Amino acid sequence: MEQLIDKLKHEIIGVLNLSEMTPADIDENAPLFIEGLGLDSIDALELIVLLEKNYGLKLGTAEEGKRVLHSVRSMAEFITSNKKG
Amino acid sequence: MESYIKGTAMISPQRTFEDKGFPEEVINYTGADYLGCIEPSYRDYIDPMVARRMSRIVKMGVCAAIRCMKNSNVEMPDAVLAGTGLGCLEDTEKFLGSIFNNAEKLLNPTPFIQSTHNTVAAAIALAIKCHNYNATYTHRGFSFESAIQDALLQLAEKPEANILTGGFDELTVNSYHITKRLGMWKNHPVTSLRLKEYNTRGSLPGEGTAFFMLSGIHGSHDIAALKAMRTFYKPRDHHEIENHLDQLLGEAGVHLHDVSLMMLGVNGDPSTDSMYYRLMSDRCNRLPGAYFKHLCGEYDTASSFALWLSAILLKNQVIPESIGLTGNLPGVLDNIVIYNHLRGSYHAMYLLSRC
Amino acid sequence: MQHKVVVTGIGIISAIGFDTKGVMDSLQAQRSGIGRLSLIDSVYKDEIPVAEIKATNDELLQIADPGITGNYSRTSLLGIIAARQAIAAARIDVSAPGRTGLISATTVGGMDRSEIFYRGYLSGSGKARLRDVVTHDCGDSTEKIADCTGIRDYITTINTACSSSANAIMVGARLIREGKLDRVVAGGTDALTLFTLNGFNSLMILDRNPCRPFDEDRNGLNLGEGSGFLVLESEEFACRENKNVLGVIKGYGNACDAYHQTASSPEGHGACLSMLKALEVAGLAPDAISYINAHGTGTKNNDLSEGVALETVFQAGIPHCSSTKSYTGHTLGAAGGIEAVLSIIALQHQWIYPNLNFARPMNELGFVPVTAFVTGIPVNCIMSNSFGFGGNNSTLIFSRY
8 A cells, every 4th residue: 555655645746746845745644635736627537547547446526526636644554446357 | 288107017028127228138938839928926016806807918018107207206107008909818718618618608708708808997096096087998909099099198288297108019829820821920930030131921920018208397307208199090102101100200309310310110021011111222321220020020009119218218228239130220319209000000100209 | 087898799509509609599498508519629528518619620610710821729810700790790890090000819729720739849759840930929819819919919829828818908998097098899819729728727616517507516626618798889989880889798706816826815815806796896785786607617715715705795685696607617718708798798698697506505505596597587687707817806896779
C-alpha cells in the first residue's frame, strides 16, 4: 500500500503540475480538496482521468468521486480494492 | 479624446521589464530565426499553486498587468482589456495533440480551459479580484488597437476611470514552423540589429506582452498623452495613407512640423516596408524616422511595443541610436507619430505627446 | 451627445432554421435542433447529441455565395450567411454616406479546418495542407464577412468565450452611442468542431441526452453551431433613411465573476453585476423586464449560479424566463448573437419562448421557467444573458421602439 501511495503522489504531482512540491510534502491522510492541498474542480477531473488512464478504474457517481478522491490514501484504497486478479 | 498613460510594463525580447526606461544594452540576436521574450521570475508575482496551470503567455500577461498596476499606483482598474492575434497557442496545440494521440479518450481538461483567447484577461481579473468590465479582442493586426479603442470609449463614458489595457502574442515552435512555410519569415538567419538592411523577402518573428494604464484625467506622474489613434484596412493607395496621417494630426490640432519623430513598423520585408518609406519620402521628408521591430520582432500586437517605446522616450527624453532609421534623431521629443501595419492590410496610427 | 441605438435588421442560421422564417417556424412548433452528430468524424458520434446545421461546407458555400474565391472555414460561411441576411433586411448600402462597422465574435474561429491540418501536421505524416490552417485565427471569419459585404470603416473581433457576441453587440451599441460610427453589423458565429466537442467532454459537462435547462435532473449542455447578427444604427440615421425599426438596444452590462477559470460563483456574483449594470444603463427597474432569455446551458453549475443571481436581482419576482438552448444548443461564441435575434423576434411578435425538456423544478430555486409557447401578453422589454468561461458575464436589454 505504501508503495502505491508513493507512486500516486508522484503521479499527482505530475498530472497537476505541482512542480514546487515533492512527495514528502503531501500528507496522504489529509484532504485533497478545499483544505489540505486545496485542489479544485479542474484538479478533480484530472484525477479522474488519472485513475482511468493509469489504473483502468472508472468512477460511477459524483458521490463515489467525492469519497474516492478525498485523500491520497482513499485513492490508494480504491485502487487496491478494485484491482483485478 | 485625449487620454494619459499613467504606467506601463513590457515583457519582450529585450530587457524591458526592468523598468529602467530603454534598456542600457540592446541585445543583438545573431543567427536568429526568431526573437523570444526574456521572461520574468514568475514566482515574484504569481502564487505557484495558481501558476501551475498557466502557460507562458498567461504568466507573462498576469505579470505585466500586475507590474503595470504597481507602476501606475492603481490597485483596482475600472476595466481589463486585452488584444491578441493568436491567443493562447501553446495550450491549443497541446489539446489538439492530445485529441489525436489519445483518439479522443481520457483527455486532460486543463489545456482546453487555458486555450481560450480570453484566458489572460480572465486570469488577471481573477488574480486581483476585479469584477469590472472585461473584454478580449482578437482581430489580427487590429487586436491591440481594438482594445485601445474600447479603452478610449470607456474614458469617454467616464474620464476618471483607470483602464488596464494590454496587447500580447506568443510564438511557439509549431507556429513558427507553420508561418515559415507560409512564407512570412526570412529564409536565412538574421542579425536583429541589422534588420532594416536586408533586401530579402519576409521579416523576423517575435513576441511580447505589454500593458498600459489609461486614464482621461491628467496626473503629474503620467508617462505620455495619447492624443489620437486611428486604424484603417487595406488602404487603396499611398494617398489614403497620407490622408489618414493628416486626419490623425488634425484631430489633435497638431501640425506635421510639430512631429518630432515618426516611429515606423519597418520589419525588413521590402515588399511591405515600401509603404513606410513612401510616406517618409513624400509627406514626411523633413521628419526623422525610427523603427522598433528589430527589438521585438513581428507579431500581430507588435504596435503595443511601439506604444511602450514611444511613451518611455517621451518621458525620459533619451533617444537611443539603435532605433534610428532615417534622418537625424532629434534632441527633444514633443510629439511622436507611430505608424504600423501588419502584412499591408491592418494599419494603425497613434499620436503620442509629452505631458 | 449620446445617440439612441436601434435595431434595423436581423440575420440568423442555426440548427432550427437557415433564416429568420425557418427559425420562427421551429420556435412555434417547439421543434428542437438537437440530434445526432453527422458531419464530424468523432468516436462520440452516436453518444453525444448536438445541435448541428444539416448542411455540408459545400452546401453552405452555395448559400453564402461570397463572390470571392478563397479559403472559407465553416465558421466564416455561417457568419457570411447570417450577416448578409441582416444587411439585406436592414437595406444597408455600405457605399452610401455613413460610417459602417463590423464587430463579430467567435471562439473557435477556423478550427474546423485547422484541426484537419493539425492532425496531419502533428503526426508528421506530411498530409497537412497549408490552406487549411490559414483560416485558423478568430479574425479570419470577420474579415471574410467584411470583404464580401464591403464593410471597411471599422472591423474587429471579440472572443470572451460564451459571452463573445453579446459583447460584440454591446461594443457596437457603445460606438454608435458615442457617435464614433453610424451603423454597426454586430453578432457572432461558431461551428461545431472536434476541438470543442472533446474540450467540453473532458470537462464532463456534456449531457448524453437533450439538455434540460433549470431542471433538477439536468446533466449538462448540448453543443450547437450557428450565427446571429443584428444591424444597429443611430436612431437619427435610421429615421433619415426611413428604416423599419425592430427594437432598441436599451441597456447592456459586462462584469467579471473573477471566481474560478470555468466555474461560476455559487451566488452568481458576476451575473448579478452584469444584470444590474444593464438595468442601470437602461434606466429601468427590474419589474420593467417582460421576459428573460437566460444563458441556461443545462449544466449543474451555470443554472444554479444564474438562478440564484436572477432571484437576487429580481427580488420582487422573476418575470417569464426561459433558456432557448434546448432549441439551438449552446452555440458558444454565437450564442449572444443568436439569442439577440431571438429576442428581437420575440419583441416584434410578442412571443415568449418555452424552456423545452423541463420537468422538475430545482430544489434550490423558487421559480420555474416558462414551459409553453406564450402569446397574447405584452412583451416590451427583454433581458438576454450570456456567461462565459473566465467569468466573462454579459447582459443585453432590448426594448420595443
